Amino acid sequence: MEQIIQHFTDDDLYKFTMCCAVIDNFPRAQVKYRFKDRDNLVYPKGFANELNHQIALLENVTITDEEVNFMKQRCNYLPHWFYTYLKGFRYNRKWVKAWQDEKGHLHVEFEGSWANTILLEVKVLAIISELYYIMTGENKTFDYDAYYEKTYQKASRLLEAGCIYSDFGTRRRASLKAEDIVVRAMKDCNNSKSWPGQFVGTSNVYLAMKYDLVPIGTMGHEFVSAIGGMYGPQMANNIAMNAWRNTFRGALGTYLYDTFGWHIFSLNFSEDFANLYKGLRIDSGDNHEELMKIVNKYKSFGIDSKTKQVVFSNALDTDKAIEIQRFAQKYCQPSFGIGTHFTNDFSGVRPMNIVIKLVAAKITESWDFYNDTCKISEDLGKHTGNTDVINRFMEELHFEDD
Helix, strand or coil: CCCCCCCCCCCEHHHHHHHHHHHHHCCCCEEEEEEEECCCCCCCCCHHHHHHHHHHHHHHCCCCHHHHHHHHHHCCCCCHHHHHHHHHCCCCHHHEEEEECCCCCEEEEEEEEHHHHCCCHHHHHHHHHHHHHHHHCHHHHCCHHHHHHHHHHHHHHHHHCCCEEEECCCCCCCCHHHHHHHHHHHHHHHHCCCCCCEEEEECEHHHHHHCCCEECCCCCHHHHHHHHHHHCCCCHHHHHHHHHHHHHCCCCCEEECCCCCHHHHHHHCCHHHHHHCCEEEECCCCHHHHHHHHHHHHHHCCCCHHHCEEEECCCCCHHHHHHHHHHHCCCCEEEEEECHHHHCCCCCCCCCCEEEEEEEEECCCCCCCCEECCECCCCHHHCECCHHHHHHHHHHCCCCCC
């Protein structure tokens, strides 16, 4: 079978920015990740074997001079020492274990240095998604010609509604070709005339390079989750915001706040952070309710929320984004990161509901034990981790499920 991931930067920008911050702040940290299929799918026979083969092929994927030069031009917040690290970076199949149980369910685990394994998650998820459609034969039904037109119409509606948005769809895309078509159609539509809205770029660094766009992204939940495992969840957001500030000095200033829920974040979100960070990202909960929490928090500091950016990325589609835009523009500077709805929306094909989450961490390799961690979302269905760990963290945080 053809190698699925062939480009080092065929990945989300935030994996690179987090990798940089990890090396800068937690260079000896060790972590564990675990795959979860929320739909509990049965995978085709031999799937794990082919997945392991594809992961082994990543060992041949290295960053090119073209990719480095593009990132230096477009990502000037990344220090040049980081490119020296990336040039020497090599994937290692030993970091990954993948197998199927007797029923055919898929299990995947990573373990190793955080600075190394952090660059696996998105690539492995993209491999799993594309490989599933190949091995089930569903990829033969993909109508790529129609997909361009379908995507162009989505872009037209979003732009006409005044939405500022980007593609966040690498991890659960139907294929690289599908995401490539999405980015091309979005750019073509954006450039076709002057619109109230704007397509600002893609999280996929390779496709941003191919289409001369801005790579978009800041951080993921794992950054806060790992810190919560190492130091405790109560002050994890405070430590994370400080670490991010230390590395990027005010750049990449959109903070993802919901790793351990709104309440503990709001206690950590002091006025200096509110002024430093350009805005916040909503990735779970009711979008209207979460926005009003943010507006009221800024108001408590005497900050006009209309000066702040709020990025919405909570399982959005075109209709939801337009509805949120109409509501949110009265309170903030809304923008949207839309993923699976863009890159895996073929007729008759069900998108995969898969994640890989960080589940344990330790500060240094010299420790002989890990500390468990989890993600506690504003949506009960998005809680990720062992049930006993989630319950323990929720008790420690005085977290209440309504």
